[in-house]
Every structure is written in structure tokens, then in C-alpha cells.
Amino acid sequence: MPELPEVETVRRGLSPHLEGNRIEKIEIRRPDLRFPFPPDIVGELTGQIISEVDRRGKYLLFRMENNSILLNSLGMSGRWTLTGGKVSFTPGTFAHGAAIGTGDGPHDHLVIDFHNGLRATYTDARRFGYIHLIKSGISEDEDRFLRVLGPEPLEPNFDATILAQNLRNRNSPIKNTLLDQSVVVGLGNIYVNEVLNRSGVSPRRISSSLVKKNGKPGTQLELIVDQIREVLSEAIDAGGSTLQDFRGVSGDDDLGWFPVNFRVYGREGEVCLKPGCSGVVRRIVQSNRSTFYCARCQR
């Protein structure tokens, strides 16, 4: 579920509480999520101090002082809850949230207890998420999950030229290609719809048609790059403010689902909210996933 802004919001919520904190105990409540838990995770991480809570694309990276990394994909329904000490909250909780994870719920699969009494619980009803361990001494470039990722859209090294390179030989619709994390990381099924609407580009457009014959980005591709940055940044800002409101509160499942005003997503049959447009939002299916767009202003 979570796309880049949601994962970033979770990261920001966890980081001040976990960084510098020592892991006293790790408990695994079932053998697997999407994949089996790494067999040596308990031995490898017990006693370690978390030096940084980082993010790459939609992955959370818990960097340890011994340079090993706990990688976590939230899948569709994964979330973290902090309890104990002075805090009790779930950063970036999602709309379909079940009970807050205290470590005893039916979907509380991983529980980490820290030196200072804090407990971090990973909850994931659908179990599409997973936990992966990058051992100390293994380079991130060699890791099977990290090495295939495309550029970070909010970093300076992402621009229309890079994207054009990644799209020039792509023969599938732009909506599908932008969801491919090897092309650019972070976009999911909500924000990709919003980006294309704001850019005025049809989700059905063949990706390579947005690249000029000389390999340079066309005007519409430049717009897409601008809108990727803008949509993701706005959503992060919205998530940040929501998180502040959520701090210290518990049990409200509606908070944390960011108050972004979607112009097309989930709005089939309603009027397109692009300023000046009076089109109607359509829903189509691409690669078995819903696409929302306005055929009037997206070409």
C-alpha cells in the first residue's frame, strides 16, 4: 500500500525513537511473511544498536552499528507501532487499520524490544510485506532487492534525461512502466494516476513515444518528471502534518491516510479536478489494476 510518501512518513516517525537504541530482544511469531524470515535474524541483530532508520524507494532500511541492514517491505498492509516508554503511536497508519499493534494481536508478526523499554511491533494482516537481512560486509549494490532499484525521484540525480533513457526501449503503457521500480522508485497505483493526470498524459500512452528519436525527453516527459516530484513532495508534507496530529493518540484508524486531494484516483464517474477541465473520470484496468484518468485532458 504504502507508496514512497507513506514509507517516508513511517521512517520519520520511527527514526527519533529507534536511532541510538539498542535491541534487547527480537521475537518472531510465525515462520514467514511473504518470504521466510531470515534464519539468523535473531542472532545477527540481538544486542545491536540501530544507527539510522533509512529508506530506499518503498523499503525501510534499519541500519545497524555493525553495518548489517534490516530491510522491510510493508507490502499492502504492513505497519509499525511503538509502545512502552512515553510513546504509543503508529506512524503512517493506514485507513484499513486493525487494532493498534501492541505485540499481542493476531497479525503482530515481529516484536522488537529495546534497551530503554520501547517496543516496536510489525503488524501485517495480508503478509505481502517481508523482512530481509543484509549481513554486515555485504554491499548494498550486491543485495538482490536493492541492486535492481531505479533512481530516487526526489534526489537530484533523477531528471527527464535519466527517465528518457529508461523509457526509450519500453513498449508498454506509461502507467505500467512508471510502476516498475527499476525505472524509478516510489510510485504506486495511487500516485501514478495523479502524476499522469497533472501531466496531461494518457495512462495508455506507449512509454517510448514520450522520448524523442534522438533519445532526449519530449515535453510531456519533462512534465511527468516535474509532477512526480511535486505529487510525492506534497504527499510527504501532508503525511508529516498528519503524523504530528497522530502523535500520542491511539485507536483512530482514519488518521495517517494522508489528506491529499486526489484529482482522479477512486473518483470514477466524477468530474476531473484538474483546474479548468470539465471531463469525467474513467476507470479502466491495466495489468489487472485500476487506472483512473480523464480522457478529456490526458492525451
Place this chain on the structure above:
DNA sequence: CGTACCCCCTGGCTGC
């Protein structure tokens, strides 16, 4: 290499 499909799993909502 690129692309198309299938699948993993639970829960919420809608309509009968």
C-alpha cells in the same frame, strides 16, 4: 533484455 501473467493473503464493502 522486455513483457504478460499468476500468485501470495486477509479484510472491508456491496448487493442479494
Place this chain on the structure above:
DNA sequence: TGCAGCCAGGGGGTAC
């Protein structure tokens, strides 16, 4: 109220 059917924010694996 029960239940079937459909839908959901991701993405790995495999076959072509």
C-alpha cells in the same frame, strides 16, 4: 444477518 463476490496502496517468480 449471512454470505458470495469483488476490490484493495506491492511486487517476486516464471514463462515466453
